[in-house]
Amino acid sequence: MDINITAHRGEQIALITGENGEIKSADTIVRLMDDIKHKHHADKMLADRGLIDESFFDLRSGFLDTLSEAFATHRMKLAITGDFSFVENLAIKAYLAKHGLGKAVRFARNREEGLDWLSQA
Numbered sequence: 001m002d003i004n005i006t007a008h009r010g011e012q013i014a015l016i017t018g019e020n021g022e023i024k025s026a027d028t029i030v031r032l033m034d035d036i037k038h039k040h041h042a043d044k045m046l047a048d049r050g051l052i053d054e055s056f057f058d059l060r061s062g063f064l065d066t067l068s069e070a071f072a073t074h075r076m077k078l079a080i081t082g083d084f085s086f087v088e089n090l091a092i093k094a095y096l097a098k099h100g101l102g103k104a105v106r107f108a109r110n111r112e113e114g115l116d117w118l119s120q121a
Contacts, residue, residue, distance in 0.1 A: 001032065001051075005040050009119035014040055016047040024053040026066030033074045043075060044118040046111065049082030059095055071104040079106045079114030 001018035014036045023029055036042050055061040071078070084107040095101075108114035 003032075003036060003040060005042055006115075008115040011044060011119040012040075012042040013115060013118050014042045014045040016045055016051060018051055020050040021053045023047070023051050024055070026063050026070065029067060030070045033070055033076055037074055037076065044077045044079075046079045046081065046114045046118060049080050049084070049107075052080065064095055064101070067105075068101055071101060077104050077106075077118055079108045079118050081108045081111055081114045083109075 001016060001022055004015045004017070006013055006015055016032065023032070032045075036045055056063050070076075106114070106117045108117060
């Protein structure tokens with residue numbers, strides 16, 4: 001996985017790239033968050049949906065529970081870009097709202113939309 005820092009509207013944002021499905025567990029994303037926060041001094045990140053294993057979207061996996069804790073601990077924001085039209089039919093949207101992740105995680109249609117959301121105060 002590669003991390004590149006970009007400035008967008010005065011905000012430092014970590015752009016995450018890598019192989020499809022490379023983020024397979026909550027531990028992977030927690031390590032990534034630590035890396036971004038401490039080595040790159042950023043608290044916002046943007047990743048393509050393809051990087052994240054499909055288990056992210058299965059509430060039974062526990063991935064979102066760990067993610068909720070990680071975002072609360074690290075005080076970071078994540079924009080995930082891609083086609084999320086299917087999310088409307090899943091419990092994931094309700095889960096994000098219930099656990100307060102709606103302020104920390106956003107599904108964006110494209111990179112520009114994700115960067116715009118991340119650069120908001």
